Amino acid sequence: MSVTAPRTTLRVGKVGDRLLRDDAVPKVKGEFDYSSDLSAPGMLWGDTLRSPHAYARIVSIDLSKALSLAGIHAVLTHIDVPGRKTYGLEFPDQPVLAMERVRYVGEPVAIVAADHPEQARRALAAIEVEYEPLDPVVDMERALEQEPLHRDRPTMGHGYLDDPRPNVVRHLVIRHGEPETAGEVVVEGVYEVGIQDQAFLGPESGLAVPDGEGGIDIHVATQWLHVDRDQVAPCLALSTGQVRIHLAGVGGAFGGREDLSMQIHGALLALHTGRPVKMSYDREESFTGHVHRHPARMWCEHRATREGRITCVRMRILLDGGAYASSSTAVASNAASFAIGPYRVDNALLEATAVYTNNPPCGAMRGFGAVQTCFAAEAQMDRLAAELGIDPVELRLLNALEPGDSLPTGQVISGSLPTRDVIRRAAALPVPAEEPLPRDPLRLPGGAGNTTHGEGVRRGVGFALGFKNICYSEGFDDLCTARVVLGADGSAVVHSAAAEVGQGVTGVILQVARTELGTDDVTLAPSATASVGSAGSASASRMTWMAAGAVRDACRAALEERERRGGGEVDVERVYRHPRTTPLDPETGQITGERAHVALAVAAMRVVVEVDVELGLSRVVWVGTAQDVGRAVNPLAVEGQIEGGTAQGLGLALMEELVTRDGAILNASFTDYLIPTALDMPPVDIDLVEDPEPDAPYGAKGVGEPPTVVSTAAILSALRDATKRPLTRVPVRPDDICL
Known part of the structure; x- marks a missing residue:
């Protein structure tokens, strides 16, 4: 069964060296094994029936014709989910398979397993679903007045400002100084950002393999192995020990693989049939089946002296999160926290609101939140420079934020x-x-x-x-684990669940290990949940910092243990945490401790x-x-x-x-x-x-x-x-x- 990734090596080098990547040539030549290349003996093919409606009530589902087709081994709906019926990256508001309603075009309704992909497609076409279309919520401004898509308000009661308006995922207000402070020159603008897709090379895919004892091994292209496991296990009614996530070859991520795709569906089909099940999205399904960058609408006002000192900034930011929460709460926080840009501004009023709609789901994408507001804020800086007759670079130098200055949050x-x-x-x-x-x-x-x-x-x-911020913020217990095994022969193997998604973290891990251990004989074991603790997500520009810290600490501890023992094999695991952060005050947006970032x-x-x-x-x-x-x-x-x-x-x-x-x-x-x-x-x-x-x-x-x-x-x-x-x-x- 070809489901195990090879150990990773890298051209020999230590921290600070310029090193070529070992995976570059096979990727360019088309020889790299991606998750879509996985296979196993007796493997079935899984596929997904998706909603054609943005918003509709499910009246009935008839599976009989699909089940009667040759080569079909399973046709499952929400009724067949043995455990928790919902999941989510931050809030479990997303159905594993649609229950009473569908909330976006492409929402999974049923899944099938078949001997051949074409048989699976025929089975999907034979499933009869009767829908009662509802009026969709598609305008992010009108969403604040329309019928709530989630009556239980899943993101409320989690320390955020409790906004009574319907369809609010999170509303954040940052008040800094005196927001009514005037300026001798004022520039205003309204800015918009469209929906951007991560457009990664490899679409969502993976292979679920039952272990014959009620557990499951899931080989998948992902960004966060342990959080995948922690979402999957409750839905399967299994313990986390019975669900093992293995990192398969990733063809890019950029935030789009933080949310689950085929993990639960493939596992459900594999456990139901007792056979390995592979799922691989086509490109259209990839576009409809994962989160995107939040579209945004931003209202901005910058006030300044005639010399060019910014006296006050006021911004209102509206973000369309689509049907489910995903990471919209963090995107809203980043959008507000970095709305002004890296400038010293003593007075500000910054509001960010993320809303639910029936548009395509949105979540993390490279630079999440900060990309949208940087576009608006920098356009405002150019407008201000033109109004003042100041060189745009000089205006930025005049207002530049430096150590010792405060962010609008008070940090x-x-x-x-x-x-x-x-x-x-x-x-x-x-x-x-x-x-x-x-x-x-x-x-x-x-x-x-x-x-x-x-x-x-x-x-x-x-x-x-x-x-932008580095690592996770607002009190998130961000950690990274590394395990180092020193052999009696002087070799070393590093275990880490850090997801190599194309950013080169495997190289960082090996460089750090070779630097700390003083040997070039270091290899990196495949990333899996069963062999080491969580490394956290390959996102938020955090992985180099966190993995380097964990591997450094584990290497040093391993050397100390070998010295204490006087030689022999040593197996050490260490957990690294960065300096502690604290949440923002829900009423003022100000820090509640030393730092939020x-x-x-x-x-x-x-x-x-x-x-x-x-x-x-x-x-x-x-x-x-x-x-x-x-x-x-x-x-x-x-x-x-x-x-x-x-x-x-x-x-x-x-x-x-x-x-x-x-x-x-x-x-x-x-x-x-x-x-x-x-x-x-x-x-x-x-x-x-x-x-x-x-x-x-x-x-x-x-x-x-x-x-x-x-x-x-x-x-x-x-x-x-x-x-x-x-x-x-x-x-x-x-x-x-x-x-």
């Missing part, structure tokens, strides 16, 4: 945050000279389409600054674009960025993360949006949902600003999210410079920039 910045250094170093990167015409069409807006020869092309230069990281980006203002075509010519990375464990991997994060920000700026009508996705394929290709990506000049974080292992900060946070804002700044248009919505459409 005093005590760690590293080299904001001014990051601004200056990004601004100092040399901008490439303008290329003369005529030139290769690939180097013009429109590219290979050869739609312009450069007659209507204008050049623009933009700048943006953004920041562990640490912060800042990035600045300068962008050059070319825009054909007659045809509405655009091209990003060059990106220059400086980023606060604490200390780079592997500078080459850090640069790769910055380039990848920039690509996703470029996609949101120019092309990526799920288009919906009455809750249904209209472009659920890569034919109609466009993502940047290699031809769309410009050269990216990167300046790593290393100012070690005092509380972090080796001084390292996570690096994956800040480039996505800032790149969309920087590209829009350049587009505004080229077109002289306000461009208040992303992604920008061709008719937005045509003159």
